[in-house]
Amino acid sequence: xxxxxxxxxxxxxxxxxxxxxxxxxxxxxxxxxxxxxxxxxxxxxxxxxxxxxxxxxxxxxxxxxxxxxxxxxxxxxxxxxxxxxxxxxxxxxxxxxxxxxxxxxxxxxxxxxxxxxxxxxxxxxxxxxxxxxxxxxxxxxxxxxxxxxxxxxxxxxxxxxxxxxxxxxxxxxxxxxxxxxxxxxxxxxxxxxxxxxxxxxxxxxxxxxxxxxxxxxxxxxxxxxxxxxxxxxxxxxxxxxxxxxxxxxxxxxxxxxxxxxxxxxxxxxxxxxxxxxxxxxxxxxxxxxxxxxxxxxxxxxxxxxxxxxxxxxxxxxxxxxxxxxxxxxxxxxxxxxxxxxxxxxxxxxxxxxxxxxxxxxxxxxxxxxxxxxxxxxxxxxxxxxxxxxxxxxxxxxxxxxxxxxxxxxxxxxxxxxxxxxxxxxxxxxxxxxxxxxxxxxxxxxxxxxxxxxxxxxxxxxxxxxxxxxxxxxxxxxxxxxxxxxxxxxxxxxxxxxxxxxxxxxxxxxxxxxxxxxxxxxxxxxxxxxxxxxxxxxxxxxxxxxxxxxxxxxxxxx
Amino acid sequence: xxxxxxxxxxxxxxxxxxxxxxxxxxxxxxxxxxxxxxxxxxxxxxxxxxxxxxxxxxxxxxxxxxxxxxxxxxxxxxxxxxxxxxxxxxxxxxxxxxxxxxxxxxxxxxxxxxxxxxxxxxxxxxxxxxxxxxxxxxxxxxxxxxxxxxxxxxxxxxxxxxxxxxxxxxxxxxxxxxxxxxxxxxxxxxxxxxxxxxxxxx
Numbered sequence: 001x002x003x004x005x006x007x008x009x010x011x012x013x014x015x016x017x018x019x020x021x022x023x024x025x026x027x028x029x030x031x032x033x034x035x036x037x038x039x040x041x042x043x044x045x046x047x048x049x050x051x052x053x054x055x056x057x058x059x060x061x062x063x064x065x066x067x068x069x070x071x072x073x074x075x076x077x078x079x080x081x082x083x084x085x086x087x088x089x090x091x092x093x094x095x096x097x098x099x100x101x102x103x104x105x106x107x108x109x110x111x112x113x114x115x116x117x118x119x120x121x122x123x124x125x126x127x128x129x130x131x132x133x134x135x136x137x138x139x140x141x142x143x144x145x146x147x148x149x150x151x152x153x154x155x156x157x158x159x160x161x162x163x164x165x166x167x168x169x170x171x172x173x174x175x176x177x178x179x180x181x182x183x184x185x186x187x188x189x190x191x192x193x194x195x196x197x198x199x200x201x202x203x204x205x206x207x208x209x210x211x212x213x214x215x216x217x218x219x220x221x222x223x224x225x226x227x228x229x230x231x232x233x234x235x236x237x238x239x240x241x242x243x244x245x246x247x248x249x250x251x252x253x254x255x256x257x258x259x260x261x262x263x264x265x266x267x268x269x270x271x272x273x274x275x276x277x278x279x280x281x282x283x284x285x286x287x288x289x290x291x292x293x294x295x296x297x298x299x300x301x302x303x304x305x306x307x308x309x310x311x312x313x314x315x316x317x318x319x320x321x322x323x324x325x326x327x328x329x330x331x332x333x334x335x336x337x338x339x340x341x342x343x344x345x346x347x348x349x350x351x352x353x354x355x356x357x358x359x360x361x362x363x364x365x366x367x368x369x370x371x372x373x374x375x376x377x378x379x380x381x382x383x384x385x386x387x388x389x390x391x392x393x394x395x396x397x398x399x400x401x402x403x404x405x406x407x408x409x410x411x412x413x414x415x416x417x418x419x420x421x422x423x424x425x426x427x428x429x430x431x432x433x434x435x436x437x438x439x440x441x442x443x444x445x446x447x448x449x450x451x452x453x454x455x456x457x458x459x460x461x462x463x464x465x466x467x468x469x470x471x472x473x474x475x476x477x478x479x480x481x482x483x484x485x486x487x488x489x490x491x492x493x494x495x496x497x498x499x500x501x502x503x504x505x506x507x508x509x510x511x512x513x514x515x516x517x518x519x520x521x522x523x524x525x526x527x528x529x530x531x532x533x534x535x536x537x538x539x540x541x542x543x544x545x546x547x548x549x550x551x552x553x554x555x556x557x
Numbered sequence: 558x559x560x561x562x563x564x565x566x567x568x569x570x571x572x573x574x575x576x577x578x579x580x581x582x583x584x585x586x587x588x589x590x591x592x593x594x595x596x597x598x599x600x601x602x603x604x605x606x607x608x609x610x611x612x613x614x615x616x617x618x619x620x621x622x623x624x625x626x627x628x629x630x631x632x633x634x635x636x637x638x639x640x641x642x643x644x645x646x647x648x649x650x651x652x653x654x655x656x657x658x659x660x661x662x663x664x665x666x667x668x669x670x671x672x673x674x675x676x677x678x679x680x681x682x683x684x685x686x687x688x689x690x691x692x693x694x695x696x697x698x699x700x701x702x703x704x705x706x707x708x709x710x711x712x713x714x715x716x717x718x719x720x721x722x723x724x725x726x727x728x729x730x731x732x733x734x735x736x737x738x739x740x741x742x743x744x745x746x747x748x749x750x751x752x753x754x755x756x757x758x759x
């Protein structure tokens with residue numbers, strides 16, 4: 001019976017996403033291909049000094065992305081440093097330097113790793129004017145990069161790939177802001193709070209005292225999910241009843257996290273002029289999603305481990321209103337996208353269950369991945385897949401009419417090496433530098449033994465892949481983690497962006513080659529299988545050894 | 558090629574864009590949502606509070622302790638789940654325990670809870686449902702399972718000199734089915750149940 005409810009829940013989600021796929025995907029394609037500016041946009045371009053008709057080379061596009069992100073980084077940093085004098089700061093002091101850097105890097109990089117507990121660190125002004133603004137703009141940047149890459153496939157002998165400022169503006173004004181306005185009202189109906197009340201002390205029914213928090217939560221909760229950001233208004237994130245009051249708001253938040261990433265393949269298919277190419281990408285994403293969700297749910301239902309077996313189930317760190325199914329669905333969605341929000345505590349999952357969110361992130365967050373980043377990550381893997389396919393049959397690989405030459409393969413290879421390098425290096429350094437190791441073991445690690453290694457591995461996996469979820473027992477507000485994870489988030493976000501834009505420029509500059517009998521069709525089940533295989537094998541070979549030291553060792557002991 | 562008119566540097570464009578976007582997304586947008594919430598949905602926007610005799614006693618969404626000053630559970634109230642938020646149900650410190658499945662502190666805590674709840678309610682330790690033995694994710698879980706609520710009926714009835722049947726009927730009337738019939742799990746809202754309990758006459 002329970003399994004029936006679980007299947008029905010996933011079926012509802014799938015139905016909603018299916019209904020959204022065409023209209024939302026086509027709408028996004030129109031946003032980024034339209035030659036007309038809205039009136040508000042024209043005003044905005046005038047104020048910031050941009051000519052929307054002028055396109056950019058990939059280098060110029062990249063400079064725009066980086067300039068905008070550096071300004072955002074400084075802005076969020078400064079806001080935190082002057083918190084004491086900002087209005088609605090709840091009497092909270094300035095955020096310390098190291099933590100301010102980490103948080104600024106985190107929100108600009110669309111990661112939303114939180115070394116801090118928001119309840120006692122961030123006032124309302126920093127949350128709405130600093131963090132939530134980055135929730136919008138970092139998401140719009142991600143989609144812009146994906147669109148730029150798709151333009152690389154659609155253009156012939158072109159020196160330009162679009163205009164970053166136009167893509168950024170349209171993503172915000174035509175997509176994220178209107179959807180957020182609607183979504184925020186839906187969340188309000190469900191019981192998510194939206195006020196500036198601060199803490200209210202009340203006398204409980206049995207005569208005790210309790211502080212009830214306030215805050216502009218609904219406006220932030222919606223874009224946190226829609227933009228696959230994940231940073232909670234409260235420490236408990238989407239398990240906090242004021243962020244996620246009931247089972248249907250939880251399902252709605254799943255929809256918010258998945259609607260853009262799962263509809264972008266349609267946008268891609270429309271822009272390259274072949275919807276079947278979009279369906280192939282969608283099939284890869286959907287297959288991996290369902291498989292991963294199934295494994296996590298089975299592990300948690302099984303409830304292996306000393307504590308879950310003693311308690312009679314894996315309910316430590318889970319809310320009664322969600323139970324196991326709504327928790328594993330949210331956890332899978334959150335880590336298969338780049339969101340990193342949680343409605344249950346991943347640190348308390350069963351050993352093998354806790355491995356699944358890690359594995360989801362290690363896949364590179366491509367099923368369906370973050371807004372934009374999921375699509376460009378998957379397209380890079382598709383390039384690797386046609387290359388592998390080309391090697392097997394001895395043909396020059398092509399994808400969507402573009403030759404995949406040495407330059408493209410070098411860029412794609414570098415792309416898939418970046419995050420594993422950061423993850424493994426960061427984890428290794430945490431234990432290899434004696435002074436750091438002492439600090440990590442005495443201050444940061446919460447659970448002793450093997451699980452402690454998993455906490456550190458999870459942290460770097462989450463940071464480098466720009467997810468932001470955590471094995472949250474880890475105390476990350478230390479000089480080492482604030483610095484190392486901050487750097488990991490920035491490198492994990494912006495090195496891949498550099499490579500993807502370079503790839504876009506290189507592809508756009510090529511002419512198209514006609515498909516021949518020797519061309520590997522990239523819209524058939526055969527290619528879907530190949531791409532799934534490439535995605536999993538790359539991850540498995542890279543991460544198996546370290547997983548064997550962490551969650552696998554704990555789960556099999 | 559520059560994207561900007563008359564070669565304005567990217568940083569200058571970025572700075573101006575960030576300022577305008579902060580005003581739109583960081584000030585206007587949250588204020589509009591706050592306005593909608595306060596005007597159209599004030600009960601939800603302000604935290605779904607519950608009142609008794611005109612005084613606010615809590616939020617329907619936020620669990621609360623029913624313990625004495627030393628942290629001992631008060632037998633005359635339905636007890637919530639264990640909480641890792643501060644000293645328990647601290648509304649300013651939402652948190653799970655974050656204990657892993659093999660953590661010896663967690664194993665000891667579950668054993669202790671099992672013994673305490675069994676004695677407190679005079680029941681067999683094996684009959685205690687899992688939600689009663691485990692801390693929630695938020696530490697503010699307002700709900701318990703129907704099983705855990707029913708398990709507390711006898712104790713409450715004895716403590717308040719009420720008929721067991723009346724208390725059981727009260728619990729059963731407070732069982733909330735899954736949302737839309739299939740989402741999430743069945744729940745009992747502890748604060749709402751305790752408010753109704755307070756009004757129940759022998």
